[in-house]
Amino acid sequence: MKKKIMALVLVAALAISAMSMLAVQAAGIEVTVDGAEFTVTVSGETDELDWVGIxxxxxxxxxxxxxxxxxxxxxxxxxxxxxNWPEDKAAADTSIGEGGNSAGNRVAELNPNSMLKPGKYYAVVLDNGGYEPVAGIDPFEFEITADSTVDxxxxxxxxxxxxxxxxxGGSAPANAPLGGTxxxxxxxxxxxQDxxxxxxxxxxxxxxxxxxxxxxxxxRDVTSCTISARDDVTAAGMPYxxxxxxxxxxxxxxxxxxxxTLYIRAITKDSKVVNFFALTTGSAEDVTAPVLDTEGGNDNNDDNNNNNNNNDNEQNTDTGDASYLAVVVAMAAVLATVVLKKKSARV
Incomplete structure (x- = not known):
């Protein structure tokens, strides 16, 4: 009876050990990309001051x-x-405190709303407010291919x-007046330059x-833009x-x-387009108003709309964890059976 109990204890101990090893193995960081947005998921145990850096x-x-x-x-x-970036930017900022991601970051290298520009990046989990990686969690590489500034x-x-x-450019138009309908x-x-x-x-x-x-x-949206009331337009008895x-x-x-050539357009508050102006180094007669594509949007944005970046990084996958646990438990069961058989042979 005692040997049966010892065998069961051995099985339980091996199972617990396997689960502990599995927990360590499952620790990691993963990034999935959807267009210009991305999601960072950290698994496993982390401490209060551990942090993610991009x-x-x-x-x-x-x-x-x-x-x-x-x-x-x-x-x-x-x-x-x-x-989920940028949806959870407020939560990320709250974790940092006053200033959030606007404090000390390379804002000039980001698109508006702290979005990453197209390019290759990696996410890393660093330990206790410092710059040492958390043990067992390797950096995860990913790529942004969509441009968040493209409408x-x-x-x-x-x-x-x-x-x-x-x-x-600070001067009246050369071919003034430029205006009308x-x-x-x-x-x-x-x-x-600007x-x-x-x-x-x-x-x-x-x-x-x-x-x-x-x-x-x-x-692309003009991010450096002031829109304001014009009393002189109202007073002139203009339409609209x-x-x-x-x-x-x-x-x-x-x-x-x-x-x-630089085209400028406005988007109205009821989502209509106003194609009103262009600058060109060539002849004005050679530039015509852009034609509105009412069916498919911009053809060269198809990849941006459908981009689901599947990043294969062997160092960050947890594939096979369940199988690993099953194998260890099975080995423990076999070992226990052997112990019990030896016991039976001696009785």
């Missing part, structure tokens, strides 16, 4: 020469074991408008935002009275030095 491929975390600060980071707690919305209708371009083009323009444009656009329901494009197909509260604009598009 770095570009080839960058070295740590302190001293040759190291960089993280692009995005947060402390790991019950709320941030899984972080993939399919707009189906254009809006009537009136507009005026008051200033381009039709798409206008400023030709023979020399682009600088291009600033100001004026007003009035549409029936007002303007929500402005966008720019270099080909008339792929559109309800849209005058957002008629004025002052926008800046960065990185325009090598551009040949």
């Amino acid at each position: 770095y570009k491929e080839g960058e070295q975390y740590g302190e001293g020469e040759g190291t960089v600060t993280s692009l995005i980071w947060w402390y790991i707690n019950d709320t941030t074991k899984t972080v 993939t919305t399919v707009y189906t209708e254009e809006a009537p408008f009136q507009m005026s371009i008051d200033s381009i 039709e798409f206008a083009v400023q030709g023979d323009y020399t682009f600088g 291009t600033g444009i100001s004026g007003w656009v009035a549409a029936e329901n007002g303007i929500e935002k402005y966008q720019y494009s270099t080909d008339g197909e792929t559109w 009275e309800s849209g005058h509260s957002t008629a004025g604009f002052d926008i800046t598009i960065a990185g325009t030095a090598d551009m040949e």
Whole structure:
């Protein structure tokens, strides 16, 4: 009887040992990507000050020469074991405290809303507020292929408008006046590093935002943009009275030095398109208003819409954990059977 009990104890001990080893093996970090968004999941035991850092491929975390600060980071707690970015940005910021990810991060290297630009990255779990990796958790590599600044919305209708371009690059338009109810083009323009444009656009329901494009197909939101009321437009008795509260604009598009053509459009508050202006280094007669694609959006955005990045990283997979446990338990059972048989043979 005692030997039977000892055999059962042995089986239980081996099973517990196997489960402990399994728990250690399951610790890790995994990143899944959906378009420009990504989800980071940390499994296994972590301490209060352990944290997740996101770095570009080839960058070295740590302190001293040759190291960089993280692009995005947060402390790991019950709320941030899984972080969907940018949906859970507030939770990540709360784990850090005052300032959140706006404090000490390389904001200039991110897209608006702290989104990662297209490229290769890795996520790492670092120990106790320092720069040593948590034992047993290897970095996880992943890639962002979609550009979060590209608007993939399919707009189906254009809006009537009136507009005026008051200033381009701080000066009045060369072919002034530029305005009216039709798409206008400023030709023979020399682009600088940044291009600033100001004026007003009035549409029936007002303007929500402005966008720019270099080909008339792929559109990005203008992030440096002021939209304001224009009392002079209201007083002039212009149409679209309800849209005058957002008629004025002052926008800046960065990185325009090598551009040949720059299209500008507005999106109204009821999701209609206002194609109203373009700048070009060539002849104004050669540039026409972009044609609205009412069926499929931008063809070159298909990959962005359907991108589900499956990152295969052998160091971060838990495949076979259940099989591993089953094998260990089976071995324990066989060992117990052998012990019992030997006992029976001796009785």
